[in-house]
Amino acid sequence: MAPYSPPTGNRIEKMRLDFNENTVGCSPKVIEFLKENLTAERLTVYPDYTSVKRTLSSFFNVEPAEMLLTNGTDEAIQVLINTYIDDNDEVIVLIPSYAMYRFYAEVAGAKITEVPFIPPKVEFPLEALLAAIKPATKAILISHPNNPTGTPVSLEAIETILNAAPQAAILIDEAYYEFCGTTALPLITKYSNLFVSRTFSKTYGMAAMRMGCLFSQAANVAFLHKAQSPYSVNTLAALAAEAAVKDQDYARNYVSEALAARELIRAGLEKLHISYAPSAANFILGYFGPRAVEIRDALSDKAILVRDRSYEIPGGVRITAGTRAQAQQVIDELERIW
Ligand SMILES: *Cc1c(COP(=O)(O)O)cnc(C)c1O
Numbered sequence: 001m002a003p004y005s006p007p008t009g010n011r012i013e014k015m016r017l018d019f020n021e022n023t024v025g026c027s028p029k030v031i032e033f034l035k036e037n038l039t040a041e042r043l044t045v046y047p048d049y050t051s052v053k054r055t056l057s058s059f060f061n062v063e064p065a066e067m068l069l070t071n072g073t074d075e076a077i078q079v080l081i082n083t084y085i086d087d088n089d090e091v092i093v094l095i096p097s098y099a100m101y102r103f104y105a106e107v108a109g110a111k112i113t114e115v116p117f118i119p120p121k122v123e124f125p126l127e128a129l130l131a132a133i134k135p136a137t138k139a140i141l142i143s144h145p146n147n148p149t150g151t152p153v154s155l156e157a158i159e160t161i162l163n164a165a166p167q168a169a170i171l172i173d174e175a176y177y178e179f180c181g182t183t184a185l186p187l188i189t190k191y192s193n194l195f196v197s198r199t200f201s202k203t204y205g206m207a208a209m210r211m212g213c214l215f216s217q218a219a220n221v222a223f224l225h226k227a228q229s230p231y232s233v234n235t236l237a238a239l240a241a242e243a244a245v246k247d248q249d250y251a252r253n254y255v256s257e258a259l260a261a262r263e264l265i266r267a268g269l270e271k272l273h274i275s276y277a278p279s280a281a282n283f284i285l286g287y288f289g290p291r292a293v294e295i296r297d298a299l300s301d302k303a304i305l306v307r308d309r310s311y312e313i314p315g316g317v318r319i320t321a322g323t324r325a326q327a328q329q330v331i332d333e334l335e336r337i338w
Pocket of ligand 1: 019075143210212
């Protein structure tokens with residue numbers, strides 16, 4: 001395996017447009033609620049998920065038995081792979097996409113088939129994906145919208161895939177759902193091979209808490225439970241998630257700010273004749289040609305962090321959309337550098 005060590009060092013107090021996190025911080029109500037509940041007794045007892053399960057299942061409009069709380073989406077992917085994938089089983093991933101799909105599939109000893117997004121348009125490669133599905137395919141891991149391209153997948157395409165691979169566990173990772181607005185979640189009642197994940201790391205500004213949810217039919221979730229440690233979500237993360245979903249004003253405001261910021265970045269790139277992939281998420285992949293790494297470093301000198309992805313997509317640099325003010329700053333800086 002190639003080691004995966006994302007550049008997470010030294011990011012505090014910089015403009016963090018490199019990991020697609022919320023760029024302003026979680027709702028103040030989350031912090032207040034955590035402070036109120038941060039007692040010695042709370043820290044002493046093992047987590048009790050009764051309340052958070054009630055709150056989240058009602059928020060997501062699923063039965064409690066259709067939901068697994070996870071230590072970030074990363075654990076959702078890990079538990080899904082551990083439950084359904086054995087040595088030499090076939091797993092399909094798209095490239096470029098979220099690195100953790102390949103990571104956990106490799107740890108499990110899977111045979112991995114990669115289906116490429118074709119630049120510069122990077123549209124969802126439905127035909128190529130369908131062609132890659134074999135009777136032996138055991139899992140298909142899809143990010144909707146895709147990171148780092150921003151490509152959404154239509155619900156029609158998702159249903160086509162679900163029907164084409166009834167024998168496979170199909171994950172639709174909806175880490176960027178709030179920015180995109182279309183979801184496969186209601187389809188879990190119809191398709192027993194569908195798994196949908198959500199995270200509190202992006203819109204809700206809680207990446208440090210490690211909190212996610214995995215949804216599927218109750219019989220599947222019962223299997224997933226067997227492969228999960230009983231206390232992998234800590235009490236503070238569970239408390240924070242409850243407070244976070246209760247403050248939808250905060251979430252709505254942040255999403256509309258990020259979408260306005262994305263439009264500013266898009267228009268800024270356009271003006272500089274830098275091409276980009278159309279995005280349904282809170283980031284844009286710009287194509288900076290051979291100067292990708294140089295641009296990343298020049299922005300970093302100004303304490304603006306963006307993510308070089310040119311190692312996997314030619315010239316690709318991914319810029320997170322946070323606030324309009326931040327977007328204006330990164331575009332102003334790009335105008336100076338370009
Ligand atoms: C950021 C991101 C996540 C979030 O992962 P967590 O473990 O919940 O922080 C999941 N999937 C994709 C595709 C992402 O880009």
